[in-house]
Amino acid sequence: MTSTTTPQQAQTDVRPWPALFALVLGFFMILVDLTIVTVATPTIIEKLNASVNQVVWVSSAYMLAYAVPVLITGRLGDRFGSKYLYLAGLSVFTLASLWCGLTGTIEMLIVARVVQGLGASMMTPQTMAIITRIFPAAERGKAMAVWGATAGVAMVVGPILGGVLTDGLGWEWIFFINIPVGILGFVLAWRLVPALPTHEHSFDWLGVALSGIGLFLLAFGIQEGHDKHWAPWIIAMIVGGIAVLALFVLWQARNKREPLVPLGLFKDRNFSVSNVAISVMGGVAASFGYPLMLYAQAVRGDSPTQAALLLFPMAIMSIVLARLVGNLTDRVHPRIIMGFGFGASFVGMLMLALLLDPSAHVWEIAIAMVIVGVGNAFIWAPTAATATRNLPMQFAGAGAGVYNATRQVGSVIGSAAIAVLMSARLAALLPGASVHGDAGASQIPDEHVASLFSQAMSESMLLPTFLYVIGFIAVLFYEAPKHAGYGGAPAPAPAASAAPSEH
The missing domain is CATH 1.10.287 (Helix Hairpins)
Known part of the structure; x- marks a missing residue:
């Protein structure tokens, strides 16, 4: 193994928490862009003369371009420096965001989103790998709680922010907003994120x-x-x-x-289970927003902002519970934490699916979203912490790459599946509205048509509901963590936390 930075130099400069918050800003931005398009779907359909399926491709293209390279970019970070690959990805992402906002056709928007996804794929595994390397194992749960909660909050803040920007400034601003955030994130990461030792890898x-x-x-x-x-x-x-x-x-x-995916990583049962759980969450996050946002705007007549605010209770619960869940993650069996999370999320999503009806009240939808939010808070951060806790430091990049790739694979399949399901149910109940109809672009005045449209969206929501069942079954197979500090045992001193290997 060769190193361009000595462990001693790295340890001297490491300030874990400032580095974490610098990374979280960029990570939050790229995850917001996974879901920010959902609420703008009806507007983009109208402004760019696009079909529902084409607009879903705006997200799917991003997710595919995000998912495919993320396996190799984790390894590239190990080889050339996680900090520098993160900064390069942030630059690509920010410039591609400008391109997205300036496009005038749906085809060019899809191409620009591919480039944006490539930038995101360079960034994500670096954030997780750096956290794994600069925080000691016994304290990693708290750091991963911030990282995981960021993922959970971003998934619901995306549509809310998208609604406000689409209503106030136009759909283009869901991409333009990334430019100042990207510049700030670059400056903070350059100043606060340490340049850690690198490792030789074949590709x-x-x-x-x-x-x-x-x-x-x-x-x-x-x-x-x-x-x-x-x-x-x-x-x-x-x-x-x-x-x-x-x-x-x-x-x-x-x-x-040196394989792209070291299959030996999956000998750690908790890493394997966490990958199943996070792929489920990727599928849920990529799928449930489309039917909900189309229902809210087409049936209820909500503006993009009003529709997005239906997700607000979910976001609030993720934020409020983040610290509690972070403390529990280091001490409580992951089977208990995530089992509760997936169970509560299933109940809330099933309630939501059954509520998608023209006569549904906002307070009823809000209760369902609170329950989903509580459940999700007990999934995102603990899953991330449990996945990487026992991995050797030299595999931090590879493990982070695999973990984020499986999340993105879940997102890609979830996005594709919800497009098929919505089109199929609309075609069965409202022939002609499945792909090119205007049902999603404006309010539906006819009560009978509104009822059938609601039914199609309700039945589509059963997909994310079923995914939570898969996640619940998977997390039953978690075993107790082996790290020092679990269950209240004394944790070791964090003196060597920045070293390239703990094993």
């Missing part, structure tokens, strides 16, 4: 190609399936995507040098 470019091709074929086939009437070539894409991903896993097992 599995065949693995990158196989994972990228497989994910694209699978996501494209799922999302375009209904629109293309499940033509044989669509089925072939889906089957081909699964086959290529299977080849990817086989190659990872046989690669004797």
Whole structure:
């Protein structure tokens, strides 16, 4: 192993908490952009003369470009320096945000979102890897609580911010807002984030190609399936995507040098379970906003801001409970914490799905969102902390890359699946409104049509509801953490927290 920065130099300069908050700003921004488009969907449909499926691709393209490289960018951070790869990604993301806001066609917006996703993929694994390396294991739960809570809050703040900006300044500002935030985030990260020791790595470019091709074929086939009437070539894409991903896993097992995904990471049961749990959460976050926002604006006649404010109770609970959950994460069995989280989230999402009706009251929706918010607060941060707690430091980047890749894979599949489900239910209940209809762009005046549209959105909401069931089953397999400090045991001194390896 070679190092461009000595451990002693790194330790001298490390101030963990200021570095964490600098990283969280950029991380928050890129996660907001996962969901900020959902509330602007009807406006973009109208302004850019786009279909529902095309606007869903605005998010799916971002998620795909985010998910595919994130496996290799974690390793690149280990090799060339997490700080510098983070700064490079932040620059790409910020410039791509300007491009998104300046586009005048839906096709160019999708292309700009791909570039934006590439920037995000460079940033995310670096944030998690740096946290893993600068905080000692016994205190990592509190740091990951901030990181994980940021993810949870960003997923619901995105639509709220998107609604305010779309109403007040225009849909373009959901992207322009990233420019000043990106510049501030760059300055803070440059000043506060330490340049940690680097590690030699070989790069599995065949693995990158196989994972990228497989994910694209699978996501494209799922999302375009209904629109293309499940033509044989669509089925072939889906089957081909699964086959290529299977080849990817086989190659990872046989690669004797340094595979893109070290399958040995999954020998840690908690890492494996956490990856299932976070892929579920990625799928939920990418899917539930579309039917909810379309229902609110098309059936209730809400403005983008009013529709987005339906998510406010969920965001508040994530913020209020962040500190409590962070303290519990270091001391309580993850099976108990996440089991409660997924159970509560399921109850709240099921309530929400059943409430999507023209006669639903705001207070009823608010209660359901509070329950979902409570549940989510007990999932995001503990999952992140539990996933990486036992990993050797030299695999911090690889572990962070895998973890964030699985979250993004869940987002890609969730986004594609909700597009298919909404189109299918609209086609069955309101023929002609599934893809190119105007039902999502303005209020529906006819009571019968509004009722059927609500039913389609309600049935679509069963997808994220079912995903919470998968997450609940998965977290039952957590084992007790092994780190010092768990269950009240004394924690070791954090003197060597910045060293390249604890093992």
